[in-house]
Amino acid sequence: MVLPATRARGLVAATKAAQRRRRVDSGGGSPSPEPASRRAAVYVHWPYCEKRCSYCNFNKYIPRGVEEAAVRNCLVTEVHTLLRLSGVRRVESVFFGGGTPSLASPHTVAAVLEAVAQSAHLPADSEVTLEANPTSAPASRLAEFGAAGVNRLSIGLQSLDDTELQLLGRTHSSSDALRTLAEARRLFPGRVSVDLMLGLPAQQVGPWLRQLQELLHHCDDHLSLYQLSLERGTALFAQVQQGALPAPDPELAAEMYQEGRAMLQEAGFRQYEVSNFARNGALSTHNWTYWQCGQYLGIGPGAHGRFMLQGAEGRTREARIQTLEPDNWMKEVMLFGHGTRKRVPLGKLELLEEALTMGLRTDVGLTHQHWQQFEPPLTLWDIFGTNREVKELLEQDLLLLDHRGLRCSWKGLAVLDSLLLTLLPQLQKTWHQRTPSLVPGG
The missing domain is CATH 3.20.20.70 (Aldolase class I)
Structure with a gap:
């Protein structure tokens, strides 16, 4: 080499x-x-x-x-x-x-x-x-x-x-x-x-x-x-x-x-x-x-990134993927200055889904303050506080929802994928039920 x-x-x-x-x-x-x-x-x-x-x-x-x-x-x-x-x-x-x-x-x-x-x-x-x-x-x-x-x-x-x-x-x-x-x-x-x-x-x-x-x-x-x-x-x-x-x-x-x-x-x-x-x-x-859903730039063939374009309207974050094959990536970089092959704008719900999925991978989980950084119209209490299935997970000592936020217990971290089968649909359901009345003209 x-x-x-x-x-x-x-x-x-x-x-x-x-x-x-x-x-x-x-x-x-x-x-x-x-x-x-x-x-x-x-x-x-x-x-x-x-x-x-x-x-x-x-x-x-x-x-x-x-x-x-x-x-x-x-x-x-x-x-x-x-x-x-x-x-x-x-x-x-x-x-x-x-x-x-x-x-x-x-x-x-x-x-x-x-x-x-x-x-x-x-x-x-x-x-x-x-x-x-x-x-x-x-x-x-x-x-x-x-x-x-x-x-x-x-x-x-x-x-x-x-x-x-x-x-x-x-x-x-x-x-x-x-x-x-x-x-x-x-x-x-x-x-x-x-x-x-x-x-x-x-x-x-x-x-x-x-x-x-x-x-x-x-x-x-x-x-x-x-x-x-x-x-x-x-x-x-x-x-x-x-x-x-x-x-x-x-x-x-x-x-x-x-x-x-x-x-x-x-x-x-x-x-x-x-x-x-x-x-x-x-x-x-x-x-x-990554786990805090922060911005990151992907450089090189096949790299992934998540960031907002400077001056973008509506402060929309994009998911970006660079061209996979090195020779083709190099040709695009020499032509355009970068080899981004795919750009996908992330809607607010998609961003919240990522924040939930990634944040719960950590022992800190999602604090209320961190959740508010993504400007959701719904709090963690709004989404998960009264749901029966979520209450069962709390009672089984798999999840904790309190003044700090939402997080897995030590026992719950080991079965996070199964917990998300309940939490993600609940986020989506509450979002679709509640957001129309919260958006002007909705």
Whole structure:
């Protein structure tokens, strides 16, 4: 991906760019907080991987002669364009996801961060996360990413069992994973997250819990538990369909999740979101923006975004998707300054549905104050306070509705999907019954 002769020059440029950004930030002082419509997170999609994992259906490609400089220039161009169109003046966090962004050069990461800082205020202490696979992230390369401006790593460990790693199509071993994790913690203490998967074919509760217990001896302050989702079009899906592998057992997966979250709670981790656990305050700032239904800009092939266009009438937020295929995305960026393929205006009800769905994923839930930020004509009490089915969920200690707002109990977080089957229809029903009389001329 990066020729050795250009790598050293790229690292020097990356380091200088990161230092320049920090100097500009410290010299100008911190501006007054911007309104929510002028703040956003930025997600940057690097679409290339060394190989496709057997379970993955993300927008990713195996590189063949990729010209990284051209990709970098398009990422920088799209950053400038979308920040200008959105009118965002302060970027809260930047997340490099993929694909495998640790395959990109540190120079590319630094160039994108510099573009963000040129078009908006990017505080020097903003969270800048890079997803990394153990095999693509030796210690020297991790240090280079740190010099380029990265200050948090998310490591796709997935399993500590080599047989499971082979089943998943991963290119690293468990020893590779632990070695990379140790180096990451040395370079980014307190700011390293790891992923662990559960619910694999033939996986049993006891051995998986022993993996988690082993990981607790090595991990930092953030850990994510993800249940395998068999996606059509993946190699793993085909193997299960053909009978070569047993279908994952949902009851065993549920037991792993319940036992795992209890183990993490005992180890001092806060389950601050359905799949995410943190201690010592090491929450993911970037992901918190998603769950709080904040604005975010999607940069790169296939990236998703949610933001309001500057000067848009009615303050309408848009859902935006960038063109999937990298070469076509690059052509559009060079022609139009961005590669947005699809724009969908979000109505007020749709926005409230998103706020409800995403907010309830967290242990904070939806506070009354946060709900009012979306300017609903109905309060949480109006919608859920008198409904019989919601009252039953409250009595079962799955939900709480009080002076703070609406949230799941610890027990309720584990079954959020089933709770939403009651809550979303109730929101929609109340909206359609009550809003006509609240809208002038309705």
